[in-house]
Amino acid sequence: MESKERLIVALDVDTKETCLKLIETLSPVVDIFKVGIAPFVEFGEEILQELRHRRKKVFLDLKFHDIPNTVKNAAIAAVKKEVFMINFHCLGGEKMLQEAVFGVKDFCAKKGIKAPILLGVTVLTSMAQEDLAALGIKSDVKTKVREFAVTAKRSGLDGVVASSQEILDIKEVCGKKFLVVTPGIRPKGAIAGDQKRVETPLSAIKDGADFLVVGRPIIGAQDPVLAAKNILEEMSE
Ligand code: C5P
Numbered sequence: 001m002e003s004k005e006r007l008i009v010a011l012d013v014d015t016k017e018t019c020l021k022l023i024e025t026l027s028p029v030v031d032i033f034k035v036g037i038a039p040f041v042e043f044g045e046e047i048l049q050e051l052r053h054r055r056k057k058v059f060l061d062l063k064f065h066d067i068p069n070t071v072k073n074a075a076i077a078a079v080k081k082e083v084f085m086i087n088f089h090c091l092g093g094e095k096m097l098q099e100a101v102f103g104v105k106d107f108c109a110k111k112g113i114k115a116p117i118l119l120g121v122t123v124l125t126s127m128a129q130e131d132l133a134a135l136g137i138k139s140d141v142k143t144k145v146r147e148f149a150v151t152a153k154r155s156g157l158d159g160v161v162a163s164s165q166e167i168l169d170i171k172e173v174c175g176k177k178f179l180v181v182t183p184g185i186r187p188k189g190a191i192a193g194d195q196k197r198v199e200t201p202l203s204a205i206k207d208g209a210d211f212l213v214v215g216r217p218i219i220g221a222q223d224p225v226l227a228a229k230n231i232l233e234e235m236s237e
Contacts, residue, residue, distance in 0.1 A: 159181060164197075
């Protein structure tokens, strides 16, 4: 797979105008865009329309976490938006994940359409050991991520979102084909911000990441196109 098919740019901006401008600027070099909860709540529909119009792939990053029936319905609603990838918090439990997978597969089979990639969110990349402990979770981050990945696979999901520090571990227990999508990507010298488990694009690719999610290092750059090109180049090394 080419680097361009693995890079997902997070459209984490606060106005519709900025978002549309960013899509226009980055479209020649970026094929997959991530729409997260903030832009989705504020101006999601218009952005999704624009991305569909440009034939871009969309990772709808709404991290569903609720009772199984509600999550199943939310997942089906997301599929109707013709997206490439959606995700669920593994913390919602196996029943919730299974119900979501069943709902999506059943809906897609009846409609004769391809299901989007279904991912489980493991431990957020903004969290470290002490944050898990504060939640009363006693295991270390790596163990918890591995447990979530195994649950995700057993529930029928296609892969997980995790930091690139856990890719090797996940691939070892869940197999090479089980997808790992990694946020917390920071080229050398970039500011980590609220991310705690960060790695460079090259390191993530070397470890076997299937997709890299990059927000601020691209969208906050003076020249987002150049920043995206540099990351794509590093990924191809
Ligand atoms: O700006 P930055 O590169 O840190 O953006 C990372 C993006 O990936 C954000 O949109 C964030 O919501 C998302 N994300 C994450 N950690 C996860 C799942 C998604 O950072 N576990």
